[in-house]
Amino acid sequence: MREAVQPPVSLATAHDAPIHSNLVGRAHEVVADIHHGGATTLAVAVLVGGMAMFLGASVWRSLQRDRRGPAAAAIAVQCAGLAAVFVALAYQVRAGGWVTGADPAVLGWFTGHRSDWLTGPAIAVTDAGGPAGTIILAVAIGAVLSRRARSPIPALILIGTVGAAALASAVTKSVVGRARPPIVSQVLFETDHSFPSGHATGAMALFMMAAVMFGYGLPPARRALLLILAAVVTVVVSVTRLYLGEHWLTDVVGGVLLGGLAAVIGGALYTSWMDRTRAPGVRIPEEVTPHSSRSNPTTMGRAA
Known part of the structure; x- marks a missing residue:
């Protein structure tokens, strides 16, 4: 009887699994690094941009004085800037980002x-x-x-x-x-x-x-x-x-x-x-006109 001949083991087959695992693992690391770097870049952009919004709106608001419309817009920009900086900082803290390094x-x-x-x-x-x-x-x-x-x-x-x-x-x-x-x-x-x-x-x-x-x-x-x-x-x-x-x-x-x-x-x-409350036309108690029946000291009670 002829014995069955086993096919030779390929070196590539023997090492394919480890090589494949290493390549996949390295790919995941690269993707994670890119994702982490992108998140960090975004966080930096939001931090810087939000603070710039707040400072710029603060200067703008100080120049508006009594102009209510522009002042209200400046307040909205101030709030948006502070909120953006706070959220970006909270995200960095939760993720253990570079902001927490110090x-x-x-x-x-x-x-x-x-x-x-x-x-x-x-x-x-x-x-x-x-x-x-x-x-x-x-x-x-x-x-x-x-x-x-x-x-x-x-x-x-x-x-x-x-x-x-x-x-x-x-x-x-x-x-x-x-x-x-x-x-x-x-x-x-x-x-x-x-x-x-x-x-x-x-x-x-x-x-x-x-x-x-x-x-x-x-x-x-x-x-x-x-x-x-x-x-x-x-x-x-x-x-x-x-x-x-x-x-x-x-x-x-x-x-x-x-x-x-x-x-x-x-x-x-x-x-x-x-x-x-201080708008023109608001009646203030201290400024009520004297009662008409009160005598006028310049006329001694007589009709002027």
Whole structure:
């Protein structure tokens, strides 16, 4: 009987599977790199473009003065720019993009420069700038503004703006789901989600709104001074969150952006309401014409 002859094993067949797997794997890596690079490029474009929109609209708005139509358009562009920057930053944080690259270094710098004489005041500031402190300040400032305006509307606008900013911050925390810095770096133990910083959000919304509302009707220099003061307070609160190791750098930047967006919208509502109440033709109690039956001192009660 003749034995069946087995066909020779091809070298190409023996190595085809590994070669094919390597090529497919490499192709997936290249596609992933291209996709990641495209997403990064898009994020950079949105960040830069959104900030340019906000700054340009801010300058445009400052030049409009009492022209309501162009001012409203400028406010819309401001809001669109801030919203675009915030969304792009949130996406980068969730994806662990290049924007977050400086976070560990900044956290390490702050934790490495702690001192006993700074930690106590930092804890006091961060406690005052927390949810409870922000609510108390919003109610107090709103009461002062409403008493001055003899209407509950200013308080409702201020509290509503701060509350909306806090709600948006809580929702974003759940969506992004970023973890807090390591526990060993935290002075105050916190375990909820990290982005954006609720302290930075609340401080920016509250103090910027207060600056806009107290500055209504004041000269431009005084309004600018109030805005600068509000920005300084917001920065101090935000820095305490970094110093105490409770947040990453991009967390507080995101909080400032979100709080700023809320302040732009709330400030526009307040300004619009004040413009309507002070519009020409509105009757003011102090300017009521004297009653016709009252004697005229120049005529001693006689007909002129």
